Every structure is written in structure tokens, then in C-alpha cells.
Amino acid sequence: MSRLKILDSTLREGEQSVGVSFTRRQRIQIAWMLDYFGVDSIEISPAVSQSHRESLQEMMKAGLSTQIVSHGRALPEDVDVSRACDVEWVAMYHSVSDIHLSSKLHISREAALERSIRAVEYAKSHGLKLRFTVEDASRADPEYLSHFISEISKAGADRIGIPDTVGIMLPQGMAKLVELARKATNRPIDVHCHNDLGLALANSLAAAEAGADQIHVTIDGLGERVGITSLAELTMALKLLYNSNRSFRYEMLSELSKLVSSYTNNPVPATRPIVGKNAHTHKAGTHLAAMIRNPEAYEIIPPRLVGNTRRLVFGELSGKNGAAYLLRILGVEPTMEMSKAIAIGLKNLQCGDLFELAVDDRLEVKALESESKIKQAEVFASSSN
Ligand code: HCA
Ligand code: CU
Numbered sequence: 466m467s468r469l470k471i472l473d474s475t476l477r478e479g480e481q482s483v484g485v486s487f488t489r490r491q492r493i494q495i496a497w498m499l500d501y502f503g504v505d506s507i508e509i510s511p512a513v514s515q516s517h518r519e520s521l522q523e524m525m526k527a528g529l530s531t532q533i534v535s536h537g538r539a540l541p542e543d544v545d546v547s548r549a550c551d552v553e554w555v556a557m558y559h560s561v562s563d564i565h566l567s568s569k570l571h572i573s574r575e576a577a578l579e580r581s582i583r584a585v586e587y588a589k590s591h592g593l594k595l596r597f598t599v600e601d602a603s604r605a606d607p608e609y610l611s612h613f614i615s616e617i618s619k620a621g622a623d624r625i626g627i628p629d630t631v632g633i634m635l636p637q638g639m640a641k642l643v644e645l646a647r648k649a650t651n652r653p654i655d656v657h658c659h660n661d662l663g664l665a666l667a668n669s670l671a672a673a674e675a676g677a678d679q680i681h682v683t684i685d686g687l688g689e690r691v692g693i694t695s696l697a698e699l700t701m702a703l704k705l706l707y708n709s710n711r712s713f714r715y716e717m718l719s720e721l722s723k724l725v726s727s728y729t730n731n732p733v734p735a736t737r738p739i740v741g742k743n744a745h746t747h748k749a750g751t752h753l754a755a756m757i758r759n760p761e762a763y764e765i766i767p768p769r770l771v772g773n774t775r776r777l778v779f780g781e782l783s784g785k786n787g788a789a790y791l792l793r794i795l796g797v798e799p800t801m802e803m804s805k806a807i808a809i810g811l812k813n814l815q816c817g818d819l820f821e822l823a824v825d826d827r828l829e830v831k832a833l834e835s836e837s838k839i840k841q842a843e844v845f846a847s848s849s850n
Contacts, residue, residue, distance in 0.1 A: 466707040470679035472506040472655065473499050473696060475725065476520070477536045479687035480513075485729045492520040495684070495728075496529060498721055503713040504696070505679065506532040508556060512546045521550045534596065539584035544591070554594045556626065557584055561613050562601035574609055581613070582620045589621040596655060598626030603634050607645060614649040624653045624679070629668060632661025632691075636671030643675040653678035658694050660686060665694040670702060684725045685733065685740070697722065697739040697771065705765060719772035739771050746776040746821065750784020750808070753777060757790050757828060769826060777828075780818040784808050794822075794830055 476492050479485060487495065492509070499507050507529075511518040524533055535552040537543030539559040547555045559581045560566060566577055581597065588595045597617045602610055614625055627646050629639060639658065646654050656672040656679070658665040669680045686695035697718040703709035722740040726733045735742040745768040747756050755762035760775065768775045779787060788807035792799035811819065823831040 466673060466703055467710050469673050469677075469703065469709070469711075470505040471696070471700065472508060472534065472679050472681045473504045473683060474508045474536075474657075474681050474693070475499070475683040475687060475696075476507060476509040478508075478657075478681070478689065478693055479683040479725075480510075481689040482687040482692060482729070484731060485687060487728055489516050489520045489523070491728045492517075493523055493527065495725065496524050496527070496531075496533075498717065498724065499684075500529040500531045501714060502696075502717050502721065503711070504531055504682075506534050506554075508534040508536050508681075510536045511550050512537045512543045518546065518550060521552070525551050539581045539597070541584060541587045544584065544588045544593070548591055548593070552593070554596070555588055556596040556598060557581075557588065558598035558600045558626070558628075559584070560600040561610055562604040563606065564604060565601045578613055578616055581617060585617055585620040585622050594623050595621070596624040596626050597622035598628055598655070598657070600628060601630040602627045602646075603629040603638070603642060604631065611645055611649045614646055618650040618652050622650075622652060624655055625650050626655040626657060626681075627672075627677075628657035628681075629659055629665075630657075632659035632665065634658070634668050635664065636667045639668040640671045640675035643672045643677050647676055655679045655681060657681040659688065660691050660693060665692075666698050666702060669694045669699055670706075673703075684721050685737065687725070687729075695738075701739050701766060701771065715770055716772045739766065740773060742776070744768070745773050746778060748778040748780075748818070749782045750787050753783060753790065754786030757786060760826075760828070767826070774823050774831070775825070775828075776821045776823050778818050778821050779811065780816060780820075781812045781814070783811050787811075790828075 475495055496507055509521050511521045521535060532554060534554045534556050535547035535550060536556045537547060539557040544555060559577060560570060566572055585597060599613060625646055627642055643654060654677045656669060656677040658668040673680060680699060682694045682696040682699050684696050686692040700713050719740045722733050733741055738744060745764060747753055747763055752763050779791060785804040785808045789799040789804040792803060825831050
């Protein structure tokens with residue numbers, strides 16, 4: 466797993482997210498940050514617009530160490546757009562499922578393969594390195610898919626991309642799909658999993674276990690419909706569950722998420738794993754009690770590792786341990802009676818969560834969260850009525 470590569474498609478798949486359209490400068494900023502984070506490749510589609518072409522050209526000149534992949538359809542005209550941007554790597558895609566061939570493209574299986582081979586040969590004749598993606602592979606007839614991958618490889622494709630375009634796979638199925646592709650080609654295999662059933666991460670990991678060489682992600686899982694595997698979730702799962710020794714700059718994960726959210730005007734959902742506000746927030750008294758003794762009791766990731774903040778919520782669920790902690794940070798050495806009385810008092814207020822404290826590694830207070838101050842003011846206003 467330590468050899469598994471990561472391709473970030475925030476600038477291509479991510480821009481297919483509803484409401485997302487980056488400016489040229491934003492794309493360059495994202496590219497620089499992903500490069501610094503340590504992904505192996507980033508992907509962008511120059512055929513979309515002049516601004517995308519200029520972004521790609523600028524990225525090519527920027528001296529990034531990450532591989533830049535120019536994504537387009539399996540058509541000579543899209544290859545030409547990529548060539549005009551001086552790229553080394555292109556990615557081209559063509560549908561292989563019957564539903565796409567008949568309803569989207571209105572062509573036969575034979576015509577699809579023929580057109581794809583021509584596009585591959587065209588790109589190779591211009592000295593390009595090439596990934597070929599068999600779109601909607603997970604709904605294709607396995608025999609046709611296998612034949613298609615083998616012919617495309619013979620035509621010169623350097624990598625084969627296996628997407629679960631509609632997010633319909635189970636992890637076991639994804640593993641089987643990778644095995645099928647591995648039998649059909651000796652080229653490295655990319656995997657691209659959509660999250661329609663919330664299985665993108667599980668499917669990506671299963672594909673990696675089955676021998677996929679590279680996994681596609683986006684920042685915060687942005688992408689068509691509900692998106693694809695998220696960069697933060699995949700890289701942290703690899704580190705925690707597979708002991709990957711990749712030296713990504715994990716501490717940038719929260720920052721990357723905030724940056725993209727500021728560009729898209731979509732707030733990061735509080736419940737988003739790893740980078741969401743709630744990812745390291747603790748509330749119930751039993752949890753606070755344990756956290757105060759040892760944060761590992763309820764945290765698998767120290768927030769500092771991913772650039773996030775630990776927060777403690779105080780209110781009706783705080784219990785006597787939460788109350789004792791609160792007294793201590795206010796400079797009062799708590800007795801059992803005081804702690805119990807405050808816990809009961811917090812419950813009797815019947816106000817739910819009262820406020821949150823952002824705390825550091827040693828559980829010392831960093832800040833009272835501003836949103837909570839507003840809530841607190843509301844509490845006081847309503848209790849004086
Ligand atoms: C699309 C296609 C694609 C391609 C994936 C890839 C998919 O959005 O139009 O090139 O690896 O999900 O099949 O994103
Ligand atoms: Cu996709």
C-alpha cells in the first residue's frame with residue numbers, strides 16, 4: 466500500500482460539482498497546494514474553456530513536481546487541445562457499458578472500440594503518454610470490457626482507468642473488476658469510485674488491495690452528483706489502517722478543505738470526516754471525562770495531525786466531570802459537591818449545548834467558539850423574559 470499512487474481530480478472531476486467553478490488563479494493555488502501536500506498526479510480538462518487551457522499551460526510552466534494529466538474525450542480534437550498545452554500525459558475516456566453506448570453515444574460496441582483505438586493511436590503517434598478510462602466499466606458486459614481493455618492496451622495505452630462511474634459497486638465487486646482488468650492488461654490500473662451509495666472510500670481501498678496502482682480523489686470528495694473518494698479520507702485511511710509510510714503533509718488537509726470551500730462558497734459540512742468541525746468535537750459527559758484523562762479514548766487521529774481543532778461542548782450532557790473541568794479552567798479547584806451542582810444546573814437550564822471551547826493538545830483552552838457566544842447571548846436573552 467505504500468506504493469499506491471494518488472491522483473487528485475479536484476480541478477477536473479471537482480469542477481463537475483454543482484456550483485463549483487474555479488478561477489484561473491484559484492486553480493493554480495490549488496495545484497500548488499496539492500503538489501506541496503504530495504499527491505502523485507493532478508488532472509484538469511483543457512477542452513472545457515480557454516480559462517482551463519490557460520490554467521493548464523500555467524501549471525505546466527510552474528515547475529510542479531506532481532505529474533499533470535490533461536483529461537478529455539477519446540477524440541483526436543481533444544488530444545490536439547492537450548498537445549497545444551505542451552503536456553506529457555493525457556487521459557482519455559470512452560464509455561463501454563451498453564446503456565451509455567446506446568443511450569448516450571448511439572454507437573455499437575465495435576464502433577466504440579474502433580474509435581477508441583484510433584484515438585489512442587493518434588495520441589501515441591504524437592509521443593504522448595496516455596491513460597485510457599473505460600467509462601461506466603462497472604455496468605459493462607465483463608467479456609466485452611475485458612476484450613476492450615486488452616485491445617486498448619495493445620494499441621498503446623500506458624495506464625488503464627477503471628471507474629465506477631455511477632457508484633454502484635460493492636467493495637468485493639470492485640476488487641473483482643480490478644482482477645478482471647489485471648488479467649486483460651499488464652498496464653498499471655487507475656481506479657475512480659463515485660460515492661452514490663457512500664461506498665467510494667471502501668471501494669477504493671478494496672481496489673487497492675486487489676492491486677490497483679493509483680486511486681483518484683478530490684478535495685472533500687467533490688465531483689459529479691455526490692462526488693468521489695475524498696483526499697483526506699483516503700490518505701488517512703491508508704496511514705491508519707494500512708500503515709502507509711507515504712510522507713504526505715497531512716497537516717494541510719483541513720486547510721485544503723477550507724481553501725476549496727472558500728472558493729466554492731459551500732461551507733465544509735461539520736460532519737465531514739477528518740476535516741469537518743465536528744470531527745474532533747466531544748460532547749457527552751462520559752466522553753468528556755475520558756477525553757480529559759486521555760484524548761485517545763475517543764480520537765483515532767490527533768486533530769493537530771490533520772490541521773483540525775479539538776473542541777469540547779458544554780451544556781446539559783456535560784456531567785460532573787465536564788463541570789469539574791470547567792471549574793478548573795476558571796481557576797476554581799472543584800469539590801465533588803460543586804461539580805455535581807453545576808452538572809445539575811447545566812441540565813436544568815434545558816438549553817442543550819451552551820458553548821464550546823477549542824482546546825489544545827494539553828486540553829488547555831485556546832478559544833471560546835464565536836458561534837457559541839451568540840447562542841449563549843440568546844440563552845441569556847430568553848431566560849430574562
Ligand atoms: C465523467 C467520467 C469519469 C471519468 C473517470 C476517469 C467517470 O465524469 O464524465 O477518467 O478516470 O466517472 O467515469 O469521471
Ligand atoms: Cu467521475
